[in-house]
Amino acid sequence: MGDNSLAPRAKSERITIRDVASDAGVSVAAVSKVLRDAYGVSEALRAKVRASIDRLGYRPHAAARGMRGQTYTLGFMIPDLHNPFFADILGGINTALERTQYQLLLGVCESEPATERALLEAMIDRRMDGLILIGSRIGAEHLAALADRIPTTVIAIHPKSDVNYDTVNNDDPLGATLVVQHLVAAGYRHIAYLSQQMNINDKAMVTRQREVGYRAAMKEAGLARNIQVVYAGQTRREAQTEARHLLEQRNRPDAVFCWTDFIALEVLSVARDLGLSVPGDLAVVGYDNTSYCDLAQNALTSIDQSGQVLGLQAARLLIERIGGREKSEHYMVTPRLVARASSAGPTRRA
Amino acid sequence: MGDNSLAPRAKSERITIRDVASDAGVSVAAVSKVLRDAYGVSEALRAKVRASIDRLGYRPHAAARGMRGQTYTLGFMIPDLHNPFFADILGGINTALERTQYQLLLGVCESEPATERALLEAMIDRRMDGLILIGSRIGAEHLAALADRIPTTVIAIHPKSDVNYDTVNNDDPLGATLVVQHLVAAGYRHIAYLSQQMNINDKAMVTRQREVGYRAAMKEAGLARNIQVVYAGQTRREAQTEARHLLEQRNRPDAVFCWTDFIALEVLSVARDLGLSVPGDLAVVGYDNTSYCDLAQNALTSIDQSGQVLGLQAARLLIERIGGREKSEHYMVTPRLVARASSAGPTRRA
DNA sequence: CTCGCCACGTAGAACGGTATACGTAGAACG
């Protein structure tokens, strides 16, 4: 088995930093410096090394780097694959990472704190340079401990006090307020809020924040006694069951505000099944303004918080923090209501 | 800085295999053998080591493993985030990986061959133990070269000849045939196929395979002259434009078969915008039977190929291959038509 | 008794980078 075969004979023939160094006639350390844009290399040497890298097609070995330096890989924890809003966020992150060396390691925790913790451990084992978490449920304490070990950015969590990680959010109470005000202006009165079940009663969760905004706005509108909050499980089916239950009751609401579009689409479906006309008999409003809202068969009024921007900013903040920033930053998007046919106004009956 | 502090003092204090070895009173190599379930350790030693591992809370460092052995990380290449079918597949993969040590590194290539190639390189840099590709567009030659370097499983590609990777597919020509037969039986005649634009004309792509089945079935039904194939771009907007164009033409089809549900939902939307009733004026059929088909406002007839099963099998095959299997295997699912209201039959006008 | 083998462990060399400490030459300064 001569190793001077013509074709790159698969396995074991990877070009290493040593090959580059000898090709360029410099030390291994010099090549490493060029790779990392580190201090103390002249332009001439840099050019020489870059030429060798290109000529040989050298690519640094991520695991080897990870032993002392960075892995150039970021962990991304997502609660649920099927909610299209998370795809928007992921899209934003990908955009931010496009021109960098970073890659994304995905974890899907199915909104289970235990699974989330296990996946986070696995990410730490893999020496992620940083983590992006969405709507984490591991709790404030665990989160703080995590951020102590590894640069972290959290999307969709409103921490109570100052913390050692960055956050990216929209103003959830405001978003909920916009919904209530819009529905009231359109003529709806009995507005229910369909939220998500939580095993922990955590004020930091966005669903809870939206509930706060909803309750306040209802009171503000003089509709305090019409306040109705329902908590549905994680899955489509559970949400469906809960929605059916809600809409079949004697004194059903004339509007349902859902914590996320994904669930609102289920409510639209249930309403149609029950023969309720939207928006005549029932208004439905979602949150996130995902692409499905735009489809004519949904025409779903929703709150835009721009997942793209959220993801992009999260990635930006994380990379800054990896770069050495210590002080935490908190990015906040102002939500915007996008009105569509699903909340156009109730039919008045004499 | 005593290293016997109570709280795990962040950084640099990670427990290594050496700590475990000294705690258990054995050699580092022995611990490594236990970790890998390798040959040549007695039950007694194994128990001793396991006890130390548990006591210390030791976790192996993935990057260090990657230098000589496996990284226990798999690369997963997905063409597009927003197509919910890919979420189903990812769900299946995650299920298969749940009880293993493997994690998933995600790449989103936006159906761009150049991006896909770049991401694949990044995955190789990170020493993935194996790769799962969906609907890859890098071409047969590149694919073969890739699989030569790294264990690979490909979903939704039908290779012409025998190859050095495993595949997981559904029978796409059959799926398309089922659609045509169903629509014909329901009374539709002018059935168009809305496919996806491709930069490469590759018979291996599933969209092409479905086209083959569609054309054959149309001929079989004596509708050869009604064959109409339209190619839409990757994005929602492009698909929408193409659908609008198709449905506004003088001699518009009375049924549209879409290569994936995601696009079919757009067609439903366009139909509604144009005032066409579904299924009276127009039948719409999708592919993949994603969860959105079930919503009452869509009620979309579709072909079920079970993304869950596809993903699960892909992961299984890949792990087998990583385990040493050389011979390629090809898993094929038989597609099943799920009829819903969107193809219930045209309104007959005198 | 001696040889060879087996089962179990160990020592130490990889793996491919990064980080640190240090050497050296030329410039600036007094």
Add this chain to the structure above:
DNA sequence: CGTTCTACGTATACCGTTCTACGTGGCGAG
């Protein structure tokens, strides 16, 4: 002209595993 500083490179320890090669003790066979 000697000293100090700065800019640039280099040599080498080190990261935490896996893997190869080898040592050792016990045991059955010749």
